[in-house]
Amino acid sequence: MQRPISAQAQNATRPAPASEPTIAALARVVPMPTVQTLAPGGCVFFEGDAAEHVYDLVEGVLRLSKLLPDGRRQILGFCQAGALVGFVPGAEHAHTAEAVTAVKLRRYPRAKLDRLIEDDPSVGRRLLARLAQELRAAEELMLLLGRKSAAERLASFLLALAATAGGRRGDGLVVELPMSRGDIGDYLGLTLETVSRVISQLKARGLIALPNPHRAVLLQPAALRQLAAGEALLDRAAAA
Amino acid sequence: MQRPISAQAQNATRPAPASEPTIAALARVVPMPTVQTLAPGGCVFFEGDAAEHVYDLVEGVLRLSKLLPDGRRQILGFCQAGALVGFVPGAEHAHTAEAVTAVKLRRYPRAKLDRLIEDDPSVGRRLLARLAQELRAAEELMLLLGRKSAAERLASFLLALAATAGGRRGDGLVVELPMSRGDIGDYLGLTLETVSRVISQLKARGLIALPNPHRAVLLQPAALRQLAAGEALLDRAAAA
DNA sequence: CGTTTTATTGATATTGTTCAACTTGTGTGG
DNA sequence: CCACACAAGTTGAACAATATCAATAAAACG
DSSP, X not given: OOSSOOTTOOOOSOOOSSOHHHHHHHHHHSSSOEEEEEOTTOEEXXXXXXXXXXXXXXXXXXXXXXXXXXXXXXXXXXXXXXOEEOOOSSSBOSSEEEESSOEEEEEEEHHHHHHHHHHOHHHHHHHHHHHHHHHHHHHHHHHHHHHOOHHHHXXXXXXXXXXXXOEEETTEEEEEOOSOHHHHHHHHTSOHHHHHHHHHHHHXXXXXXXXXXXXXXXXOHHHHHHHHHTOOTTSSTTOO | OOSOOOOOOOOOSOOOSSOHHXXXXXXXXXXXXXXXXXXXXXXXXXXXSBOOEEEEEEESOEEEEEEOTTSOEEEEEEEOTTOEEOOOSSSBOSSEEEESSOEEEEEEEHHHHHHHHHHOHHHHHHHHHHHHHHHHHHHHHHHHHHHOOHHHHHHHHHHHHHHHHOEEETTEEXXXXXXXHHHHHHHHTSOXXXXXXXXXXXXXXXXXXXXXXXXXXXXXXXXHHHHHHTOOTTSSTTOO
16 A cells, blocks of 8 residues: 555555655654553544544554444544544544554644644645545445445455555465454444354355464455455355 | 444535635636536546546536446435535546536646645645545444444434535425435445335334425434434334 | 453344335326 | 326335344453
């Protein structure tokens, strides 16, 4: 996902890349930002909180989510190092940001960023590019949530993770899954049981391997890609 | 799973408002833009097309959508007059834009807008605010698609329409539904049959009236709001 | 290690989909 | 102006996918 435009890329996680420029400019304006660390489960900000700071994710993984009053949750995305979090136009955060893993953040006053945007137009332009990228990812997720089957969702998710954070290995793409099955479910609009079941099916079909619950190896990326795109040629066949 | 944050605005349709400034600036740069009219069903641009122009929606309603190869469709939003359509960072459109009703658009070369952003930082800032607003709406839709029941989706949809384009009337909020049941379904992640059924149920419960298929009257906005937020106190009761 | 949390698997229930009939609205030409 | 034809909407019955409830099994953690 380094280059701005990869063909039809699945953007499951938030942009993150191409971030350095914006943050570098911020760091110039605020030479010694507050550094914050959070344990897994810790909260950066809640939906509804006053949006007084923006955060530069230095290390670890965050999840952004929204809640319904009865506790149903939708995760909007996972963020990795380089992501700029908490930049919203209004006075209040529209979603919650929590640590999935241990996390290190640099906190900048929102007002400083606003001033920086005023002073240096290139910063505004980079933010614009970033937001547009996020919007594109959001549209991809809407398609997934509105129209894809459970297996298609999982395939899309794994491929997107592979694209942003995947490591090559001899026999496949290795993907880390730091988040719980429940988190994955809340991201894909499924229950954790369904997530677990579908992962087991993908494994049974030989599309992936699961050395441990938090690491997947994509053995047949091409087949996964077809599945993710909705061209489920092998949805029930190939089980043999 | 922390504290339940109370409901905020339902943004079902694209922003549209606060638009004049950006467009006004563009109109100054391109005094005589190409004016385009489209009949219902007409296409402004397709997903994958080269993004050479941006469009200012003057009149009518557009739908933005993405397709899966097998024809499944997700509508990302409906646009009304004032919306700026087709502004993407990359070289290609990420979604399709089609006319729901007869539509009038002003077309501006993308390059002009880019230059304008360079020259006038305030334009960039307004675009930033707009994109951020769209992103917020997208997040609301993700919550809906991932976690709300069919009735909750319809209630959210009707209220959002009422908020952007609703007319007060003596006994309720009147909402125009220019799009088909199929469009509504593809927006809410449901089938057209389910949309029709749920609308009938809402009518049977007295929450709405339906003078004709393309006009709804919200008779009990408060109850609809509870339903939309997921606090379905009357989900099965109150049928009597 | 024992304890607790997380993940997997099974049985059943529910919601929404699919397929199909029928109704209503709409537009056109006789 | 009515009759017809076609598209859009509604309703019904059977079905399928996923959720829910419940029991194990496996990891993670102190």
